[in-house]
Amino acid sequence: MSRSFTAASSQYVEINSAVVTAAGFTVGCWFNAANIxxxxxxxxxxxxxxxxxxxxxxARGGDVGDPVAFGGRQNGQSYYQADTTxxxxxxxxxxxxxxxxxxxxxxxxxxGGSKGTSAGNTTPGGLNTTSIGRIGTSSPSGYAxxxxxxxxxxxxxxxxxxxxxxxxxxxxxxxxxxxxxxxWPLMANDRDMIGDFHMTAYNTPTFGAEPTIxxxxxxxxxxxxxxxxxxxxxxxxxxxxxxxxxxxxVKTTAGGSSDPLxxxxxxxxx
Numbered sequence: 530m531s532r533s534f535t536a537a538s539s540q541y542v543e544i545n546s547a548v549v550t551a552a553g554f555t556v557g558c559w560f561n562a563a564n565i566x567x568x569x570x571x572x573x574x575x576x577x578x579x580x581x582x583x584x585x586x587x588a589r590g591g592d593v594g595d596p597v598a599f600g601g602r603q604n605g606q607s608y609y610q611a612d613t614t615x616x617x618x619x620x621x622x623x624x625x626x627x628x629x630x631x632x633x634x635x636x637x638x639x640x641g642g643s644k645g646t647s648a649g650n651t652t653p654g655g656l657n658t659t660s661i662g663r664i665g666t667s668s669p670s671g672y673a674x675x676x677x678x679x680x681x682x683x684x685x686x687x688x689x690x691x692x693x694x695x696x697x698x699x700x701x702x703x704x705x706x707x708x709x710x711x712x713w714p715l716m717a718n719d720r721d722m723i724g725d726f727h728m729t730a731y732n733t734p735t736f737g738a739e740p741t742i743x744x745x746x747x748x749x750x751x752x753x754x755x756x757x758x759x760x761x762x763x764x765x766x767x768x769x770x771x772x773x774x775x776x777x778x779v780k781t782t783a784g785g786s787s788d789p790l791x792x793x794x795x796x797x798x799x
Contacts, residue, residue, distance in 0.1 A: 534676075542660070544729065547656040548682045550574075552630070555686055556627045572677075572680050576656050582666070583666060595617055596617075598612050609635065610647055624639070638692045659711075679712070
């Protein structure tokens with residue numbers, strides 16, 4: 530499934546916490562826009578107390594060429610935006626990815642390619658909100674019109690080759706999941722499957738169709754661990770792993786036995 534947003538109803542999901550607060554990250558999602566005439570926000574990190582401190586990834590149907598855009602602005606200063614060299618199509622699933630390498634190095638991609646760049650120097654400040662479906666500043670705008678699914682943040686800037694590999698993998702859990710800091714499938718709820726950035730829905734967005742992408746195979750919940758990588762000796766709840774596979778934890782939080790497992794998969798032994 531996916532989240533279905535209607536711009537006329539100002540629908541969005543949001544959390545009063547910033548997943549990232551400075552340059553050096555990657556953000557992305559799958560989206561299916563209902564039109565190519567409006568500027569729509571997909572994923573955004575903002576300072577909700579002011580009108581223009583933000584990083585945003587959006588589908589710019591109101592711009593020439595209908596690009597996917599990734600930009601940033603520090604309140605009271607100039608806005609800098611990178612645009613893909615190929616536009617998006619209405620009623621079509623696309624993967625949008627924005628990469629923040631530095632305060633003066635932003636890159637944006639659609640479906641793993643068509644890279645656009647921006648070198649303007651900007652440092653958004655006071656970031657405290659993460660939104661899907663709008664730019665959540667004190668003057669919100671850019672409400673989405675269509676479907677959004679599998680939104681994510683990586684804790685580093687992916688290279689151009691890595692973005693292409695991510696698109697080939699089709700799913701963030703199938704490409705370097707240990708570096709994910711947030712991942713919202715947006716399937717039946719708005720919970721973050723990696724961290725604790727669970728969102729709240731506003732103005733009753735509904736759920737729509739699942740994008741035509743590959744899904745991870747047979748994830749297994751193994752319980753709890755304090756390690757960042759581990760192979761548990763036994764599985765709770767009666768789960769069993771068939772040969773030639775073994776459980777392998779790819780992302781957890783550390784600090785004690787009460788820390789919940791965030792994402793796991795199966796490793797094949799050949």
